[in-house]
Amino acid sequence: MNRLTMMELAANGMPRNIHNKNQGPYKRVLCVCMGGLLRSPTLAWLLSQPPYKCNTRAAGIDPAYSLIDVTPKLLEWADEIICFEREHQSRLLAMCSAKPVTCLDIGDWYAYRDERLIGEIIRKLAATDFSSRLDGHNFKHKL
Numbered sequence: 001m002n003r004l005t006m007m008e009l010a011a012n013g014m015p016r017n018i019h020n021k022n023q024g025p026y027k028r029v030l031c032v033c034m035g036g037l038l039r040s041p042t043l044a045w046l047l048s049q050p051p052y053k054c055n056t057r058a059a060g061i062d063p064a065y066s067l068i069d070v071t072p073k074l075l076e077w078a079d080e081i082i083c084f085e086r087e088h089q090s091r092l093l094a095m096c097s098a099k100p101v102t103c104l105d106i107g108d109w110y111a112y113r114d115e116r117l118i119g120e121i122i123r124k125l126a127a128t129d130f131s132s133r134l135d136g137h138n139f140k141h142k143l
Contacts, residue, residue, distance in 0.1 A: 026055040027134060030078035032088055036060030036068050038112045039084050043104075043121055045113065047082075052134065061088050075099065082130070084108070102128050 029047050031040040036059045044056035059074055060066020061083070075081070075096040082102045083089050089103040104124040110117035125131065 023055055026053055028077055028079045029054045029056045030070070030074055030081045031056055031058045032061050032070055032081060032083040032092060033058075034060055034062050034085075034088070034108060035065035037066075038110060039106065039108065039117065042110070042113050042117055043082060043084075046118060046121055052131075054134075061091050070095065080130070080133070100133075102130055104128075 029044070031043040031047070033039040033043075040058035040060070044058040046052070047054040047056050057068075057074060057077070059068045059070045061070050063069050070092070072095075075092075078099060080100045080102070081092055081096070082104065083092055084104050084106045085108075086103055086105070089101050092101045104121065106117070106120050106124060110120075
């Protein structure tokens with residue numbers, strides 16, 4: 001398909017990248033914190049590694065702070081959403097009640113990829129049913 005045709009499709013509201021099969025067959029997880037700069041990119045990086053091997057994106061729930069905002073396209077793209085605070089979870093559920101939204105209850109006092117943050121994420125994920133939804137840590141997305 002040529003570029004003009006793709007642009008026309010996008011202009012008509014047709015998602016051109018959300019369902020791109022080249023993203024791979026892995027579970028799509030949207031990681032959300034306030035600004036999408038520290039905690040959610042750390043979570044996205046961690047979930048992209050073994051044993052999780054998810055296809056991840058990080059975004060911020062508050063446009064005043066975020067570099068990449070949570071958008072309807074990101075919500076449509078995701079199979080699941082993981083956030084860090086109850087306020088984030090409430091806002092996400094108001095935006096998209098059809099997707100699982102897991103809250104890790106981890107505060108905003110860590111640096112990007114801080115070892116303490118990574119340890120806290122691993123502990124909190126283990127206490128949720130997120131891993132059980134990965135089919136033995138090797139969830140395959142249905143294309």
